[in-house]
Amino acid sequence: MNRSYNQAAGGRRVSEAIVEIVGLRKVYGGKNSVTAVDGIDLHVEAGLIYGLLGPNGAGKTTTISIATTRAIPTAGSVKIAGVDVVAHPALARRSIGVVPQYNTLDRSCTVAENIHFHCRYFGMSNAEATARTAQLLEQFRLSDRTQAYPQALSGGLAQRLQIARAIAHYPKVLFLDEPSAGLDPQSRIAMWEAVQALRGEGITVVLTTHYMEEADALCDRLAIIDHGRILIEDTPAALKASVGGDKMYDLRMHGVRDSGLLERRLQVIEGVTGVEVIEGGLRVLARAQDGLLAKVVTIANEFGLRDMTTTEPSLETVFIRLTGRDLRE
Amino acid sequence: MGEVVGRGDDVRWVIYSRAFLGLMERDLRVLRREMVPFVIRIAMNPLLFLFVFSYVMPHMSGGATMSPVAGMAGGGGGFGTVLLPGLMAVAIMFSGIAAVALPLAQEFGITREIDDRVMCPLPIAAVAMEKIIFSAIQSVLAAALVFPLAYYIPSTPVLAHVTSWWFLGAVVVLASLLAGALGLTIGTSVQPKQIGLIFGVVIMPITFLGCVYYPWTALTHIRWLQIGVLVNPIVYMSEGLRAALTPTTGHMPEVMILAMLTFFLVLLTWAGMRGFARRVLS
Structure with missing residues (x-):
């Protein structure tokens, strides 16, 4: 049936927007007014x-x-399958x-x-x-x-x-x-x-x-x-992928000796796409390839490597990079 | 088969009326399943009230003088004649509370199960209207259920006489809708925690000061009260039924009854719908 x-x-047509949100704002009034939605545009195919x-x-x-x-928006519009939900x-x-x-x-x-x-x-x-x-x-x-x-x-x-x-x-x-x-x-x-x-x-x-x-x-x-x-x-x-690499090696160091030098030496390893400072050490972003991990560890050891964890970039990583906060906070 | 579901050219009122009927069908199914508790809920209060005040007490020695309004029913008939319209009014009013106010307070405050019905293709005001109308149906059933009890239980014959069926019908329908609107107003304005309090703060006063157990005309010696109770919608329910069913007791003018029932119906429907929209939309 x-x-x-x-x-x-x-x-x-697949390209047609079924949900079209334009300039959506919602401010809950009262003494302590809260802006729950602050200008969202969304186009869902x-x-x-x-x-x-x-x-x-x-x-x-x-x-x-x-x-x-x-809920009634403070400003903006939402259309579902072409129908305005407020009207x-x-x-x-x-x-x-x-x-x-x-x-x-x-x-x-x-x-x-x-x-x-x-x-x-x-x-x-x-x-x-x-x-x-x-x-x-x-x-x-x-x-x-x-x-x-x-x-x-x-x-x-x-x-x-x-x-x-x-x-x-x-x-x-x-x-x-x-x-x-x-x-x-x-x-x-x-x-x-x-x-x-x-x-x-x-x-x-x-x-x-x-x-x-x-x-x-x-x-x-x-x-x-x-x-x-x-x-x-x-x-x-x-x-x-926007994180820039499909492996992340988080290096925890004993103290932060010459981290600038370590950073430069890690950066030139083939396959490494980026090095950034994290709390207590450095994060190496890299494309997965054989032998890379060994090189990273060998170099880092000279600078007092205490511990290392290997992870892949997740959406959590993306969120932290965007906001500086953890998703679960 | 099935095309109607998605066809875009369905006229709006067809969509709306189907959704409305769907809601009614759901409520009817639930009511049918809960028929026994429904009957007990409605019948218990009048049954006991009638038994004690119009059967037990008149049979006690000196019972006739103990009956508080024995001499009140002007054209004869005992307290039973006073109680018949009053208890029907209480049943009508209480059905509105039980059918709308209690479930709504629960659904808005705790379970949120009203959500699916609010999300049906029907303006929110019409969803609220369905609540009022379905509650009114229960009120009519309740009134019909209480009538034989109040007619047959009293030991002295009850003097009931319908001169205008139209007037009776109008009063019952208006009173029943009014009860639903009252239920909607209460159900959307209180938190579920407070619903117990509603019985003490709202239900009891409007019942006891609602000309249920005495006719309004008999208040003539307590003038301030006679005027004061006019803000109570239950007064017009009791007096309306009194005028329609037991006119010998003495009652308010019919025109005033119908006008005030209509006034309160409009007022409480407006308040109830506003409350409903406020609870549903943010």
């Missing part, structure tokens, strides 16, 4: 899994609240699926009814709603819990049901706000799989997260947000 509709959604990565309080949830008609909230909601941070399942209704009535709210006939419910319960492996009440579900199951319900009316965009908050690792991976499977249904996904692993594993593109602004926007691979 609804095959034709799905194809219509999936067959759009259809069919992507798009991530908003940033620490708590960065403005991610506020951005999503505005995009999903739950036409009720109509825009037809293109929007939402999974908020907290569990909003209808506790007076069973698992199946949660999906069924959601379909009814969006205008499906009783037969259509029943068929769609059965299909989603199957797809999200909830078929053996259809008559259970949400209170009886584990966190992972409840989250899957929330996603199933959110996409029941074939929205064009699914917003997931911190989808893995409070999930155990196994449920998180199951949730990632469920989200990735949505790609095949032509649903664009916009999610917020402060877990860099999640952003890295799930998202096609990312915007890193801090203090209500977008700092950088690109694919996870490009963001990590």
Whole structure:
């Protein structure tokens, strides 16, 4: 059912912006007015899994609240599938699926009814709603819990049901706000799989997260947000590449003797793309190649190497470089 | 099949009315499942009240003189005749509280489960309107349930007589919608922690000062009270039902009743919707 509709959604030009945010600002008034969103522009192409990565309080949830008609922006505009969410909230909601941070399942209704009535709210006939419910319960492996009440579900199951319900009316965009908050690792991976499977249904996904692993594993593109602004926007691979090397050797030194000289000597090793000062020593950025590590260690030893760690650049590295702070702070 | 879901040329009101009916269907399903608690909730208060005041006390020695308003029902009929419209009004009012205020306080403050219904393709005011209308349906059911209790339990015959079914219908519908609007206003303006307090601070005073257990005309010797209670919407519910069902007791003018029920309905609907929008949108 609804095959034709799905194809219509999936067959759009890929370059078309399904979520278009321009100059978005949100200031919460009162005595201590807080600028939660401070001029965000975002252009999400259809069919992507798009991530908003940033620490708590960065403005991610506020951005999503505005995009999903739950908050009124102070300035700027949001269009979902061409519909202005501030001017036409009720109509825009037809293109929007939402999974908020907290569990909003209808506790007076069973698992199946949660999906069924959601379909009814969006205008499906009783037969259509029943068929769609059965299909989603199957797809999200909830078929053996259809008559259970949400209170009886584990966190992972409840989250899957929330996603199933959110996409029941074939929205064009699914917003997931911190989808893995409070999930155990196994449920998180199951949730990632469920989200990735949505790609095949032509649903664009916009999610917020402060877990860099999640952003890295799930998202096609990312915007890193801090203090209500977008700092950088690109694919996870490009963001990590921007660090300038695919290996990082963090050298901890006994004291900081002649670090300038050490820096110069490390810099000329073939394959090293950069050396920078970190707390207690130096960080060497390099392209992975045989023998490089040995050379680095040999030279550093002459200057009193105490310890060394090898890592690969992560989104965390990108965030720290942009803000000077840890993502988890 | 299914095309209606995504077709862009659906007229707006079709989308809205389907969403609205979907919400009603959901509420009906939940109500049907909770029918037994619903009936107990509604029937218990009038049942006990009637049993004690209009059955037990008149049977006690000297009971007739103990009945506080024995002589009040002007055209005859005992306290039971006074209580019939009053208890129906309380049932109508309380249904609004139980159907809207209590669940909303819970949903806004703790569970946030209203979110999915707020996210349906319907203006937020219409989502709030659905709450009021569904609550009104429960209020009508409650009034219908209380009527036979209040009619048959009292030991002295209850003098009920309907002269205008139109007037009765208008009063019941207006009072029921008003109860829903009151529930919406309370439910969106209090924190769930305070909901227990609402019973003491709002429900009890508006019930006891709502001309439920005595007709408004009988307050004529306590003039300040007779004027003071006019700000209480429950007064017009009780008096409206009194005028419609037990006119012999004496009551306010019909026109005033309908006008004031309408006034409070508009006022509380406005306040409730404002509160609803404020709680839903940030």
